[in-house]
Amino acid sequence: MLCGELRRKGRRLVFTNGCFDLLHVGHLRYLEAAAALGDFLVVGVNSDRSVQAIKGSQRPIVPEWARSEMVAGLHCVDCVVVFDTPDPLLLIQRLTPHVLVKGADWPEDRIVGADWVRSHGGRVERIPLVEGFSSTFLIEKILGLTAP
Structure with a gap:
């Protein structure tokens, strides 16, 4: 329903997704850049079970309710x-x-979904990442600092 309403009003819907485990400045800049590509940014956040399937049993560090709340709290996310x-x-x-x-x-x-979006008249954009920032890198760094 929301998507239909946005379309009727001529607003451009932007979608991205991620785990967003240990939210960092790279995530913020990425989401700000994504939001600038349209009028309404929807962010898909992987559930805890989905993150475990992708990243392994030690992840996520931050539970889905907290990750989704932090992402929702960013000014650029609708x-x-x-x-x-x-x-x-x-x-x-x-x-x-x-x-x-x-x-x-x-x-x-x-x-994932690129062919679907293009076949329905949309486009796919790839946004440069902020060097030196990734959740995996930060987690490994923290573990290295706290290891015996």
Whole structure:
């Protein structure tokens, strides 16, 4: 319903997704850049079970309720949806965004939902990452500092 209302008003829906485990400045800049590509930013946040399937049993560090609340609290984010599948394809198909956004570390041919979005008149954008910032890097750094 929300997507239909946005379309009727001529507003451009942008979608991106991620784990957002240990939110950092790279996430903030990425989401700000994504928001600038349209009028309404929807962020899919991987559920705890989804993160474990992707990253392993030691993740996430931060539970889904806290990760989604922190992402929702960012000024550039309009809506957060937690999804429990390994990838966001069903969510992308449900939303059919005008713009699908992923980090530039994703090869375009591996971006889930890209074909769907393009086939419905949308576009795919890849946003450069902030060097030196990744949740995995930060977690490894913390573990290295606290290891005996």
